[in-house]
Amino acid sequence: MFKKLSQSNFIDMLLEKLKFAFSKFQHNSEFKLYQELASGHINSTYLIITESKPNFVLQCINDNVFNDVQGLILNKFNISTHLKEKLKDLSKDELYSSVLTFIETKEGKPYYRAKDGSCWNLMNYIDDSITFETVDDKEVAYEAGKLFGGFLNLTYDYDATKLIDVIPEFHDMFFRFSQFQKAIKASSKERLAKSQECIDFAFELKEEMHIIQNLKESGKINVRVTHNDTKISNALFSKSNKGLCVIDTDTVMPGIVHYDFGDAIRTICNEAAEDETNLDLVEFNMEYYKAYEKGFLEKIRTTLTSLELQYLPLGAKTMMFIMGLRFLTDYLNNDVYYKIKYAEHNLDRAKNQFKLVQSFSKKMNQL
Missing domain, CATH: 3.90.1200.10 (Aminoglycoside phosphotransferase (APH), C-terminal lobe)
Structure with a gap:
């Protein structure tokens, strides 16, 4: 019979999974801790806090909803590249906060495909930003x-x-x-x-x-x-x-x-x-x-x-x-x-x- 995972075991497994996926991308940052971002309803998205900035957003795309996960990631990767080219006259800081920046894997791909079939993408986290669920202004x-x-x-x-x-x-x-x-x-x-x-x-x-x-x-x-x-x-x-x-x-x-x-x-x-x-x-x-x-x-x-x-x-x-x-x-x-x-x-x-x-x-x- 299968043993039911305790909550602590599940958290430990998730932590190791996130660390491993994060390590597959091109960055010089050290994983410190994570926080789940629950604003979306489809994908699993996590804020990865590093020992020193920048921080990152690591996302696992839900392949039960999206049939072509790799195509989806390529869509948004290519659109971000296009936006950056159109806004190239902005300063580095302005560009960083105006366009999503996707990080490639160490193999030069915009996504990491894990052995279990899960597909991940990584982007820079835009600091000092806020979102609204409703508008009152x-x-x-x-x-x-x-x-x-x-x-x-x-x-x-x-x-x-x-x-x-x-x-x-x-x-x-x-x-x-x-x-x-x-x-x-x-x-x-x-x-x-x-x-x-x-x-x-x-x-x-x-x-x-x-x-x-x-x-x-x-x-x-x-x-x-x-x-x-x-x-x-x-x-x-x-x-x-x-x-x-x-x-x-x-x-x-x-x-x-x-x-x-x-x-x-x-x-x-x-x-x-x-x-x-x-x-x-x-x-x-x-x-x-x-x-x-x-x-x-x-x-x-x-x-x-x-x-x-x-x-x-x-x-x-x-x-x-x-x-x-x-x-x-x-x-x-x-x-x-x-x-x-x-x-x-x-x-x-x-x-x-x-x-x-x-x-x-x-x-x-x-x-």
Whole structure:
């Protein structure tokens, strides 16, 4: 019989694993201790504190979620190299805090593949930086807009066809609506009854929510390098709340600007938590929208067509809708994708996002 590992044994094994993986990369630092960084939900990420700076971030990519781990790491390694070249006129310190710096292995690779199959990458830790989970200051929204808009602007001339699709059809409305319709057919009568109002709402907006996808498919909207996970916590700020660096580039792949714009707006402009059940508290914050849009367009306007500019607000509405649809689909599928804390957690999340869509729609005439 297998013996159950004690917590202390597990910690000791993890420590040795981290030390060994860290030793495979090109650096002149001595491992002192580690701290788990739990902000992400997919990969295992650790702050490696050394005897003397710099410190590092060591990451093990989750190959249960990402099929091509090596391709994913190459994506973000190559994009960081491109950004550094575009920003080469910055000072060394400015460049260090503006772009993720990935460290190669002693064999000259951007990742280390362990014998157990796990795949690791290492990057420099950006000192004196902070992140936000929510926004309560329009200046933070403005700085976030400049960061994500700047990222898209600087990568505009990178050939997106050289990137792999790390999650195919990630923001594809055709795919997400097809998943939703299949879930309805397979769901229990009880769950269908509880979610009927949300189901009806989804079908009411179906045609409008496919507009941007249709424009993409027709080639009227440009496919370019996009981040694809532009939540506010994926932006680093200085302690004085100035934007520093876009992080968590695991989902960098070909996409369209509207979904990057929309996902940031979705997370920045909701005045309530994503799973708030009191829907009276769920309101779209127009002040934060305008602040983010201002910063975003300051950086990216010159690379957008008039048609792309016209549909940015609909991009925001579409991303709120698509997240609500994904939560609703998971609820109908008996909660197989998102982690839940109680039986109707996903349904409450869907109601929350759909209420945000309604609030946004009422204020669209102000945009």
